[in-house]
Amino acid sequence: NEDGYDLWLRYHLVADSNLLSRYRDAFTHIVVQGNHVVLRSAGAELARGLSGLLGRSIPVRDQIGKSAVVVGTKVDNTLGPEGFTIKRRTDRVEITGAGERGALYGAFRFLQQLQRQRPLERLDLTDRPASPLRMLNHWDNLNRSIERGYAGKSIFVWDELPGLRERYVDYARLLASVGINHTVINNVNASAEFLRSERLPGLAALAGVLRSWGVRLWLSANYAAPITLTADQPSPITVADPLDTRVQQWWQDKIDEIYRLIPDFGGFLVKANSEGQPGPLDYGRTHAEGANMLADRLAAYDGKLVWRSFVHEGFDDWAEYEYRVFHPLDGQFHANAVVQTKNGPIDFQVREPVNPLFGGLPRTNQMIELQVTQEYTGHSTHLCYLVPEWKSILGFQTHTGTGSGPTVADIVTGLAYDQENVGMAGVVNLGDDRDWTGYQLGAANTHGFARLAWNPKLSADEIVTDWIELTFGGDRQVVSVLKAIMLRSWSTYESYTSPLGMGYLTYPLGSHFAPAPTTTQNLSHHTTAEGTGFDRTAATGSGFTGLYAEHWQDIYGSLANCPDELLLFMHWVPYTHRLRSGKTMIQHIYDSHFDGYERVVEFRRAWGRLAGRVDQARYADIAATFDAHVIEAERWRDTIVSYFYGFSRIVPTGTGWLQL
Ligand code: GCW
Structure with a gap:
């Protein structure tokens, strides 16, 4: 059943039949060396995962035979307390943690390699976490x-x-x-x-x-x-x-x-x-x-x-x-x-x-x-x-x-x-x-x-x-289309909800979902008929920029050097101020909101092209999310654009505007 419950722990039969038979030859049973509860979990996960991926029962055994997947621990000071190695020997694979947790992480990583259909030759790896x-x-x-x-x-x-x-x-x-x-x-x-x-x-x-x-x-x-x-x-x-x-x-x-x-x-x-x-x-x-x-x-x-x-x-x-x-x-x-x-x-x-x-x-x-x-x-x-x-x-x-x-x-x-x-x-x-x-x-x-x-x-x-x-799964089309959508989604959301770093345009005491720019006047912006933003500079504003190292004080404190994406967080700026792009600030606000909305429409269209490449249940579920996303993006666009038009009374320039 494709209801998303398995998340990324999907142990479905390996689709590539050549690889499947190679995997089947290489992994026939699991041996857990040691009796620690975490090692037993690693063994259980390997059994569950391999059985699903290989479409046959891969049991946990006491003795190491040919084509074993062996999981255990070995003192290794180079791995840190939670690191692991996955090593292919001639007749077995060894998943070794410096501690039990490392062994467990290694077992999961090994299964993930198989889920992603990595060739046997490329299974070896060593890894350890950066943050404790x-x-x-x-x-x-x-x-x-x-x-x-x-x-x-x-x-x-x-x-x-x-x-x-x-x-x-x-x-x-x-x-x-x-x-x-x-x-x-x-x-x-x-x-x-x-x-x-x-x-x-x-x-x-x-x-x-x-x-x-x-x-x-x-x-x-x-x-x-x-x-x-x-x-x-x-x-x-x-x-x-x-x-x-x-x-x-x-x-x-x-x-x-x-x-x-x-x-x-x-x-x-x-x-x-x-x-x-x-x-x-x-x-x-x-x-x-x-x-x-x-x-x-x-x-x-x-x-x-x-x-x-x-x-x-x-x-x-x-x-x-x-x-x-x-x-x-x-x-x-x-x-x-x-x-x-x-x-x-x-x-x-x-x-x-x-x-x-x-x-x-x-x-x-x-x-x-x-x-x-x-x-x-x-x-x-x-x-x-x-x-x-x-x-x-x-x-x-x-x-x-x-x-x-x-x-x-x-x-x-x-x-x-x-x-x-x-x-x-x-x-x-x-x-x-x-x-x-x-x-x-x-x-x-x-x-x-x-x-x-x-x-x-x-x-x-x-x-x-x-x-x-x-x-x-590894369908090239699914990977490339979805990847492009996902990697653009954050900047897209930003573009129709938070102009130039302004942030917080939703009712502070509410659910923080819908646009409500009037309610955050003074909290995230000081909007007037002449301009908007928040002067947080040390020279003329709240002094916030002074909390950073000098390097950043100079950058954030200066209208010329402040990066566009934080401009209205750090500065109060007239609507007619020109950005690096040559556009005025107000025109940028208009354009980015319309562009952002268009991108969401494009996300929905792109997802639509994946019909038949993703199982029907998950495909339809995600398609429904994009339908709702488009409606909500439009609501944000229209609220924010009309809010700033209302104050500035500056009519947007460019194609398309008159037809709206
Ligand atoms: O801004 C607020 C959230 C609260 C949250 C709080 C916090 C848990 O809206 O819901 O409370 O941050 O992080 O403590």
Whole structure:
């Protein structure tokens, strides 16, 4: 059945019959060397995958015979703790990890090579992940709603735990298949209920499933949990002050309790003093004091504390707040504490400058938070493949160290400051919809995030090709058409929703889907009859550009040097200002919105040409998504264009306009 449930883990019979018979000769059975649960998972996955791909049962055996696929571990200091090698010997294939998790990753990669019909001669490879922490963040609530989720309800049926569903295994397989090793299963707007003693055995059961696939379970913690969870006790705790000894003892007991049940518990993720959440500032303490109190108690168990830097209340310009709060705290966070920072200074817009906190916290462990779920990028209606955006962020040269470096990728892989507690977190798009991500093509973002966390040097082209071949097979036409669509989709979405870096043209308190430019006056733009944009320069504006290294201050601060794609983020500009293209700013806004819409129409047409090359069910499902995408792109185009026409009263020039 082609309902998208298998995502990229599709083990269908190898289509090329010559290759199939070569594979059948080369792989007849599997041998697992060792008894570790993760190795057994690797064996089970190989059996499942090979049996599907080869169309016959490929069993796990005790003895190595001819044409065995052998999976195991061997000490190898060059591989790092999670790396692997796949090696073809004369009579067998060896998949070897430096640790069990590496072996599991090797098993998945081996199967992916076969899914992509790689010749036997090209199966050998060695690989290891770049970032130590490759993490998903679920914004899942106790009632199974998902904040900013567009794929149904939470996968996790909390009230049924410790009862387990088969889908949890598939969830864990899906993570392991692309090297995700940590997952935070509940919303950062956290209910304290997740920490209630009655819930913990259930969560321990879930952690057990994840453990078999090399994934550690984490929880988002509500900072006021000691208050909430002692409210019905004879002498309740009434504060959450990190320096209060009763509060400290409460957390100590809670952490001890968790580790008794979940010995490999990953740690806590905390959103504090942000958007109404409680936190240490309520008691006059700093974010660092608040974080360290928890980090110290987790440290004894090898747990970690991830503290989000996403705070934006108080200043005139949202963009500056995070930096002003967190930069002074650099060096104060303890060794197992990690600050998790969104890629940009605003909030997951389709285009933002890189958050100046990258390069601004050289003495702090840092993770980057990317949004896989498409909160501001079209939910499950607009196709928006985000890997090209993430690539541009990870490749950003901060100029805060020697030369032009370090890049964001250098920071989150630990290279920049020689750190281990660093990595990448993705606010994930998974839900209990049959296809997991709400629309079939959305899974490319899930896959792409994980692949980049594994290796930020992979190109968007390589990653999307990998995903397409795994998901739809190797038909040349399908690969090339879909690849072209996917790789243009981010810039297309940008072109009809966010002129020249402006961003945030959707109602701030709403679902962040439809255009509502009037509601973000002052937040993302200052639109008048003469011009638009936001002056964030140090010379005449908010001063935001001054938070960057000098190199970028000069570029962003200057109207002449500022890159077009960030022009209206950094500057307020008259409508008649000429861009590098020679067009006026207002004409560019008009044209880009019309062009963007046309491109979406073209996406739909191109997909239509693949009829018959993709199974009917998935073909039709995706075609329906493009139908809806076209309608919504038109709505954005017309709203934004008429908004700026309304202010500027400048009539667009060029062909076609009069007929509209
Ligand atoms: O902008 C906001 C989102 C919220 C989210 C918040 C955050 C989890 O709209 O839904 O809350 O970002 O990242 O904390």
